[in-house]
Amino acid sequence: MKINYKTLLAGIILPVSFVSFLNTNQGIDKKETNIEERTRPYVLEIYPADGGASQTISGISKATDPFVIAEDLGAKPVKLDKFSAFPDIQMGMGSKITIYRTPDYLIMDGKKKIPVRSWTTTVAVLFAEQNIEMLDDDKVVPKIDSEIKTGDQIKITRVAITNVKKTKVIEFTTKRKDDNTLDKGKTKVEQKGEAGEKVLTYEVRREDGVEVSRKLINTDTTKKPVDEILIIGTKPVITGWCKFNDLVLEASIKNGVDPDKICLLMKKESNGNVGSVSSGGHLGLFQYTEGFWADASKKAGYAGASWNDAKAQIFTTAWAVTHGYAGRWPGTFK
Numbered sequence: 466m467k468i469n470y471k472t473l474l475a476g477i478i479l480p481v482s483f484v485s486f487l488n489t490n491q492g493i494d495k496k497e498t499n500i501e502e503r504t505r506p507y508v509l510e511i512y513p514a515d516g517g518a519s520q521t522i523s524g525i526s527k528a529t530d531p532f533v534i535a536e537d538l539g540a541k542p543v544k545l546d547k548f549s550a551f552p553d554i555q556m557g558m559g560s561k562i563t564i565y566r567t568p569d570y571l572i573m574d575g576k577k578k579i580p581v582r583s584w585t586t587t588v589a590v591l592f593a594e595q596n597i598e599m600l601d602d603d604k605v606v607p608k609i610d611s612e613i614k615t616g617d618q619i620k621i622t623r624v625a626i627t628n629v630k631k632t633k634v635i636e637f638t639t640k641r642k643d644d645n646t647l648d649k650g651k652t653k654v655e656q657k658g659e660a661g662e663k664v665l666t667y668e669v670r671r672e673d674g675v676e677v678s679r680k681l682i683n684t685d686t687t688k689k690p691v692d693e694i695l696i697i698g699t700k701p702v703i704t705g706w707c708k709f710n711d712l713v714l715e716a717s718i719k720n721g722v723d724p725d726k727i728c729l730l731m732k733k734e735s736n737g738n739v740g741s742v743s744s745g746g747h748l749g750l751f752q753y754t755e756g757f758w759a760d761a762s763k764k765a766g767y768a769g770a771s772w773n774d775a776k777a778q779i780f781t782t783a784w785a786v787t788h789g790y791a792g793r794w795p796g797t798f799k
Contacts, residue, residue: 503527505559509540514568514615529554531562543567545582568615572597575623575673586612588619602626604672625671628682635661637690645718647698658693661686703728708737709750712776716783727783730797739775748772751782757793761785 509522524538531548535541542548545567550560567582570591585591589609592599599605602624613619637658647653666683669676701717703710707728717724734752735741742748748758749772758772758781765784770777785791791798 503557505557507534507538507559508561509535509538509564510561511540511564512566514566531564534562535564540564543582545584568613570613570615571618572621573618574621586614588613591619597621600624622672623674625674627669627671629667629669629679631665631667632687633663633665635663635686635688635690637661637693639693639695641695641697643699644696645699647696648700648702649698650702651698653696654693655696656692656694659691661690662688705729706732709775709779712779713783716780719780720783720787722783722787726786726797727779730782730794731779733797734794739778740773750775750778751794753778761790764788 504525504527506525507523509524511520511522513519522538522540526534526537528534528537531550531554532542532544532546534554535546535548542564543566547565547567548562550562552558552560554560554562567584569580569582572579572581572591572595574597579595581591581595583591583594585594588605588607588611591613592609599609599621600623604622604624606620606622607613607617637660639658642655663684663686665681666685668680668682670678701714701722701724703713703724705725705728707713707724708731713724713727713731716722717727731737731750734747735750737750739750741750741752743752747754753761753772755772761784762768762770762772762777762781765781767774767777767781770781772778785793786798
């Protein structure tokens with residue numbers, strides 16, 4: 466049996482390649498010809514996913530599958546492209562095949578780039594198709610319910626929020642206590658200090674593995690510090706040359722003066738000679754004039770005492786240098 470395709474397709478506008486094909490194949494004996502073995506002409510009209518102008522490709526192929534035909538003609542189809550053909554390819558006379566390109570998207574999931582194709586129009590459905598799971602704190606741009614179009618990039622930022630604990634030392638405080646029974650310049654530890662500890666809890670936010678924020682949310686003192694108590698000696702001591710040491714120390718403690726300075730002044734003025742009288746008429750350990758001695762000793766509580774009374778001179782001098790008379794002995798007391 467022979468079929469006349471020119472008669473069958475009368476009135477239909479066909480590609481030039483069809484016309485040439487039909488002119489040389491006026492009738493095809495279906496019994497004698499295997500469709501799978503014959504070369505047929507095809508015209509591909511390809512519509513891009515972005516709605517732009519279509520592209521036409523013409524060529525020949527022995528295939529009967531539209532996807533394979535598109536491959537044979539160099540159209541580079543993908544599995545999700547949509548195909549329609551007229552006349553039906555199985556008629557064996559060639560066809561016009563219309564191809565609708567699948568929209569393509571780029572999903573950037575953290576540091577991964579995932580190119581995908583899909584006919585869906587929302588981010589949510591696209592993620593469902595690709596089995597992409599969003600956790601509660603993750604972010605996506607555009608938003609999960611947004612509509613998308615071919616060529617769009619969808620950015621997923623993987624957010625991890627964790628609590629991080631850090632232990633920090635609490636330094637102890639040193640408290641000082643004066644002790645007038647301990648020699649000046651000496652110290653002793655009454656109570657040893659101990660450092661404490663506290664645990665700081667931070668809320669750390671990481672995006673795609675990179676820390677972007679750290680916030681202190683809790684402080685817990687797990688061990689309180691113990692203050693160190695340091696005893697400071699304030700008892701005056703004599704460290705150099707001196708005479709009448711006990712009297713000097715007693716007078717220095719009573720009047721709050723450095724005993725070493727009293728000793729130094731004694732050495733400078735009389736070299737410790739209680740009966741010293743200078744050529745200028747200055748008297749005793751600290752070389753008083755008679756008038757100044759009478760006035761100062763009275764104010765110091767030693768009225769009427771002799772200038773050659775060692776105790777009276779030492780206590781009067783310790784009182785005088787702390788009550789405005791230090792200028793009487795320039796160079797030692799200022």
